[in-house]
Amino acid sequence: MKRFKARYGASPLHLLLVLASFALTGYAGIRLLSGQEPWKVVLWFVGAALLHDLVLVPLYSLADGAARTLIDGRRPPVAAESAARPAGTLVNYVRVPAFLSGLLFLTYFPLILRQGDRFTAYTTLPDDVFLGRWLLISAVLFALSALALLIRVFRSRSAAGGG
DSSP states (O other): OHHHHHHHSSOHHHHHHHHHHHHHHHHHHHHHHTSSOHHHHHHHHHHHHHHIIIIIHHHHHHHHHHHHHHHTTTOOOGGGOOTTSOSSOSTHHHHHHHHHHHHHHHHHHHHHTTOOHHHHHHHTSOTTSHHHHHHHHHHHHHHHHHHHHHHHHHHHHHHHHHO
16 A cells, blocks of 8 residues: 555545546546537637636736735734734635635526526526525625634634733
């Protein structure tokens, strides 16, 4: 086992999972490309990759840089930092709920933007509830993140004062 791990770099379970994921991806690719017009699937994948790499990556890199500058940019140097201020980056308390909210929007945007007549037939819900629910879920995610930040600040102050 040690010899395998030294040679491969990970456990046999890792290799098994990687091979299973390749098999599943191959099966999905064969199923997708066996349709009537497989070129549309290829075009969609290429378009999605180009859209992601050429448009979305610069946009969310710019947004992340702006958030880091606004949130973490005004922090004093590490040596002058007080013990009451939590260590590490504070921008993650914005990144995580923003990412989850964006992922939910990306998944359900036809319903949120009232473009999914076909989907609302399956859900049996009126089409005007999805925007409010997405906003509510996003607000709860940001509130939970703020609560986690408050707990972190409280614990760091308690540790600095009591220790």
